[in-house]
Amino acid sequence: MGMTHIVVIGGGPAGYIAAIAAIQNGSQVTLVEEKYLGGTCLNVSCIPTKALLQSAEIVEKVKNALTFGIELPDGKTVINWGGEYRKEKDKSSSSSWAELVT
Numbered sequence: 001m002g003m004t005h006i007v008v009i010g011g012g013p014a015g016y017i018a019a020i021a022a023i024q025n026g027s028q029v030t031l032v033e034e035k036y037l038g039g040t041c042l043n044v045s046c047i048p049t050k051a052l053l054q055s056a057e058i059v060e061k062v063k064n065a066l067t068f069g070i071e072l073p074d075g076k077t078v079i080n081w082g083g084e085y086r087k088e089k090d091k092s093s094s095s096s097w098a099e100l101v102t
């Protein structure tokens, strides 16, 4: 009997788990993703929102630094998601990973 060829549409958690399971069961798989591998969870929802929450937590801690005996001389908290932050992010981000493999 010939090998089954399965086409999975969507590279989110549902799609890539289905694709992996199908491969493990001996099928040939083509995964079709229109935007970014990893889907909403990796690129838009679960992971990025946790990163935002972490940023908010850090801002809150910095604002209350004196409570922990740490004095910040200029007393300012500035959020800067450009420059160095963007460079670091681009090195490690899932979207650059997705761009590499798509």
Ligand SMILES: Cc1cc2nc3c(=O)[nH]c(=O)nc-3n(C[C@H](O)[C@H](O)[C@H](O)COP(=O)(O)OP(=O)(O)OC[C@H]3O[C@@H](n4cnc5c(N)ncnc54)[C@H](O)[C@@H]3O)c2cc1C
Pocket (backbone or CB within 6 Å): 009, 010, 011, 012, 013, 014, 015, 032, 033, 034, 035, 036, 037, 038, 039, 040, 041, 042, 044, 045, 046, 047, 049
């Ligand atoms: C703000 C927010 C926070 C969340 N946080 C969490 C969390 O902390 N933990 C958790 O477990 N879940 C979380 N979720 C839920 C999680 O994002 C979803 O459960 C998960 O992404 C669903 O996976 P999926 O594969 O079904 O869909 P998706 O991840 O949406 O993947 C579907 C993929 O299919 C592609 N696609 C669609 N149509 C086509 C087409 N015609 N051709 C080719 N490709 C196509 C899309 O581009 C997409 O990549 C969160 C959701 C939101 C909105």
